[in-house]
Amino acid sequence: MTSRPRAYGVASAGHGLGHPGVHLTVNYTPVYFLPSGDRAGGYTCSMATDPLDDVVRMPGPSVVRFGFDVLDRVEQAVAMVKERLKRAVTALETAGIPHAVAGGNAVAAWVSRIDPAAVRTTVGVDILIDRADLERATAALEAVGFVHSFTFGIHIFVDGPQGKAREAVHILFAGEPVKPADPVAAPDLSATDLHEGYRIVDLDQLITMKLTAFRLKDRVHLLDMIDVGLIDGQTVARLPAPLQPRLEELLANPDG
Numbered sequence: 001m002t003s004r005p006r007a008y009g010v011a012s013a014g015h016g017l018g019h020p021g022v023h024l025t026v027n028y029t030p031v032y033f034l035p036s037g038d039r040a041g042g043y044t045c046s047m048a049t050d051p052l053d054d055v056v057r058m059p060g061p062s063v064v065r066f067g068f069d070v071l072d073r074v075e076q077a078v079a080m081v082k083e084r085l086k087r088a089v090t091a092l093e094t095a096g097i098p099h100a101v102a103g104g105n106a107v108a109a110w111v112s113r114i115d116p117a118a119v120r121t122t123v124g125v126d127i128l129i130d131r132a133d134l135e136r137a138t139a140a141l142e143a144v145g146f147v148h149s150f151t152f153g154i155h156i157f158v159d160g161p162q163g164k165a166r167e168a169v170h171i172l173f174a175g176e177p178v179k180p181a182d183p184v185a186a187p188d189l190s191a192t193d194l195h196e197g198y199r200i201v202d203l204d205q206l207i208t209m210k211l212t213a214f215r216l217k218d219r220v221h222l223l224d225m226i227d228v229g230l231i232d233g234q235t236v237a238r239l240p241a242p243l244q245p246r247l248e249e250l251l252a253n254p255d256g
Contacts, residue, residue, distance in 0.1 A: 089198040095140035100192040102126040107221045109195040114228040183242040211243040
């Protein structure tokens with residue numbers, strides 16, 4: 001019988017480090033780590049249908065060798081996101097522009113206060129500002145190396161001329177819907193919280209934003225917050241009425 005794979009966690013193709021640990025995807029097929037048996041202590045990655053299943057050997061190049069340097073690259077990717085976040089918020093702070101970090105980085109900040117091991121990383125940086133401050137924000141961000149673009153209805157700032165939209169700083173406008181069909185507008189900047197020297201969106205406002213977007217990654221972030229106790233049944237009554245059924249749905253099935 002083949003040995004069972006030694007899974008190191010879960011992530012998705014193109015989405016970097018997941019939660020918890022490391023699970024890579026090659027051509028959208030899960031990859032699990034098996035001890036290689038060599039003296040270098042590396043791992044052989046084999047494709048399997050589930051981390052508890054026996055290894056399923058796939059035709060073609062189904063086994064990929066990774067050294068521990070792959071973990072170094074993952075760590076570097078996470079550090080680069082943090083550096084972009086700090087550079088962006090420092091530029092806005094220096095320019096005196098009110099703002100708050102939203103999105104996955106705000107979720108990570110809130111979750112880290114309860115259980116750092118439950119933090120899920122993200123590649124983008126979402127920042128909430130007032131529309132009236134866009135011109136000043138553009139000047140401040142461009143002064144520290146970001147390049148402004150307008151893509152799919154969102155103002156983004158890629159990191160340099162060769163920067164990728166996936167890794168950009170996304171600007172959201174306080175008090176306005178992110179998308180025209182959103183049932184609830186983004187919050188204003190009256191309720192923010194200080195985290196490690198920068199402002200993040202208030203917890204209830206962040207939950208509201210995630211429920212409004214309600215994409216797969218937003219639902220995952222909400223489930224993370226449920227898992228660590230940031231969201232419970234009492235949260236529902238504090239939310240706008242159109243969003244309450246969405247949270248009740250997640251609370252009724254927190255395991256997905």
